[in-house]
Amino acid sequence: MKLTTFLSVAALLSSTALVSADTLKWARAGDALTLDPHAQNEGPTSTLAHQIMEPLIIRDHTGAIEAALATEWGPSADDPNIWVFKLREGVTFHDGAAFDSEDVVFSMNRAMTPDSDYKELLASVKEVRAAGPYTVEIVTDGPNPIMPNNLTNLFIMDKDWAEANGATKVQDYEGGEDTYAAKNANGTGPYKLISREPDVKTVLEAFDGYWGAGEFPLDVTAIEYTPIQNPATRVAALLSGEVDFIQDVPVQDLERVAGTDGLDVRTAPQNRVIFFGMNVGDADLANDNVDGANPLADVRVRKAMSMAINRDAIKQVVMRGQSDPAGMIAPPFVNGWDEAMDSSSTTDLEAAKALMAEAGYGDGFSIQLDCPNDRYINDEAICQASVGMLAQIGVTVNLDAKPKAQHFPLLSNLETDFYMLGWGVPTYDSEYIFNFLVHGRDDKYGSWNATRYTNDDLNAKIVSLASNTDLEARNADIAAIWEVVQDEAIYIPLHHQVLNWGMKSNVGTIVDPGDAPKMKYLELN
Incomplete structure (x- = not known):
């Protein structure tokens, strides 16, 4: 049974080429609940969002923290109740709008509102303010030692886009509300939204203005994401080549998938x-x-x-x-x-x-x-x-x-x-x-x-x-x-x-312990 462990990085990157072109066909049991980045703190929802939008700080596939829209951060030298974040310059949203500190202030204030499912992460925050076009200060009620840890799934929206599209308010998902932000997105992430049919298919394409070009593999240039609830159907799609990658191989099918030429099961x-x-x-x-x-x-x-x-x-x-x-x-x-x-x-x-x-x-x-x-x-x-x-x-x-x-x-x-x-x-x-x-x-x-x-x-x-x-x-x-x-x-x-991820053998990745693959890290060998 070809089960590779979380640490077997070298073995994972020596796979043979099987994914056709650079489009990754990705499936899992359930769809994202919404595209509103602050409405639902739920795994598949934030995983899809990570392809389109970005937080200030991100975790890679080992779980280590690394820079995203912020390049450096730390407590203020003058006041331990203030965290200072220096923002990445030259970043644009998918519609071409420039990213700056106003977008961060807007997004964090939005994430602290009652309908947000992320407000607990910012519960100690008294104020978020721009100290310049690329500097943000987060003022907390007492020194917060783990504030950066709380921001790795806190996605940043374009303030002007939200205002232009009536999306300044977080979607009331539990109340059954439907909003523009629930089905549309404008992020700074490596992939831009092309089409969205909830519970059917979401299509993404590489954003040619992405700031991370040259820093990440970005071998995947297009993504077709399809929720397939039935386990047998999901496995059949992988075995037939209809999809390239499934996150949740049913436990009863692990040996079958792992024993198929050209397919791997990777576990962690x-x-x-x-x-x-x-x-x-x-x-x-x-x-x-x-x-x-x-x-x-x-x-x-x-x-x-x-x-x-x-x-x-x-x-x-x-x-x-x-x-x-x-x-x-x-x-x-x-x-x-x-x-x-x-x-x-x-x-x-x-x-x-x-x-x-x-x-x-x-x-x-x-x-x-x-x-x-x-x-x-x-x-x-x-x-x-x-x-x-x-x-x-x-x-x-x-x-x-x-x-x-x-x-x-x-x-x-x-x-x-x-x-x-x-x-x-x-x-x-x-x-x-x-x-x-x-x-x-x-x-x-x-x-x-x-x-x-x-x-x-x-x-x-x-x-x-x-x-x-x-x-x-x-x-x-x-x-x-x-x-x-x-x-x-x-x-x-x-x-x-x-976790058991099933995929074509040429997909080079380790298994993220958060079950949140970020496709910009994948290598197609």
């Missing part, structure tokens, strides 16, 4: 955890059979449900070995990850039944599980397996699986009581997890926290992370927050995903 651990979330805060649930009470509000029930999940069985049977059981909702890449916590999930049906009885639910209860069927590797199959496992402790689960475009608004609109979610951490720091998933939901934080959990003391400690420059003390606070998260069991960790 992903910076992502898959888990279940629960409505722990409401007094009563809409989707259970218990009147006047919320069984998920009892931590004993939550822990029992976690103990009923056999993660090793999911790994072996559902994932065919392509996952690593998880005990916390942080991947090993992330500052704050703890090996003991991540090894803490155990399957113990007798202990789980005892906890259910102690909580007053010895006879069990029924509840609906909301699950996507086109977002994570074998997502619906994982949910199906979990239904049987939870039944062993009396929890009858009614599974409702649907495409991510219908699934994610359930979380945003607080219309689910029990749901699957996966979470990657592009900042490589636990603060990102806490800001989005643990802090109580308000106008700055908690936009992906559908658990209704809130804890005032914990919220304050989470906010303080953004201005704690004593890294030892900050790490101690992170550890203390994780202790509470683990004790409260507001999430049921399942596993860390393993």
Whole structure:
């Protein structure tokens, strides 16, 4: 089986030429939800955006930070509450407009508005200001030690283009709003948008005015991006040559793809955890059979449900070995990850039944599980397996699986009581997890926290992370927050995903741990 590891760079770059011309035909299970760069903080959405638009700072395919629209950055020598970014000069947007500091100020202010799904990344920001045509200052509420980490997926728009096209406001995706920016784009990235048919095909072509010419391979001169939800159809398209590259090879087809001449499977651990979330805060649930009470509000029930999940069985049977059981909702890449916590999930049906009885639910209860069927590797199959496992402790689960475009608004609109979610951490720091998933939901934080959990003391400690420059003390606070998260069991960790990219053998690339290929790095040999 030709599985190459994350570090086998040399082997990856010695492939034989198979991609015809320089057009890369790319497929994955689901489409981007929108082209509005600030509306949805969702993996496939930001991955497509990365081809068209750019942040100030970017991560390459190893996960290392490098310059993009900013060339240098650092805290101000005069004020530790100010980060100074020097911008790249001579950059143009796809329509020929010049890029400057006004575009950065506009984009960051836009990303801090209520409908933005990126506002948590800028929650500590008090002001963004232009200190010159190519200098931007970000003023924070106390020194922010990881501000650059927060900007790697924060895309910059053309202020004049947005104003001319009525796109100054972020699309209200959860509210069903459709906007010009949802289907059109004008970025500074290596590829410009040619056509867009949501859930059908998106066509991009190389931007001949790209500033990075000569700095990046840019061997791919055109991209045809096609979402193919059905796993068998997706693999068949790769095997037949209809597509050149798929991000999510189904685990049951790994050997078949890897054993085909001219095709490779390349694999790496992903910076992502898959888990279940629960409505722990409401007094009563809409989707259970218990009147006047919320069984998920009892931590004993939550822990029992976690103990009923056999993660090793999911790994072996559902994932065919392509996952690593998880005990916390942080991947090993992330500052704050703890090996003991991540090894803490155990399957113990007798202990789980005892906890259910102690909580007053010895006879069990029924509840609906909301699950996507086109977002994570074998997502619906994982949910199906979990239904049987939870039944062993009396929890009858009614599974409702649907495409991510219908699934994610359930979380945003607080219309689910029990749901699957996966979470990657592009900042490589636990603060990102806490800001989005643990802090109580308000106008700055908690936009992906559908658990209704809130804890005032914990919220304050989470906010303080953004201005704690004593890294030892900050790490101690992170550890203390994780202790509470683990004790409260507001999430049921399942596993860390393993990435399997399938492609024609002449595509030279390593696997990005964020599952976000940036086509400007690819080499066609």
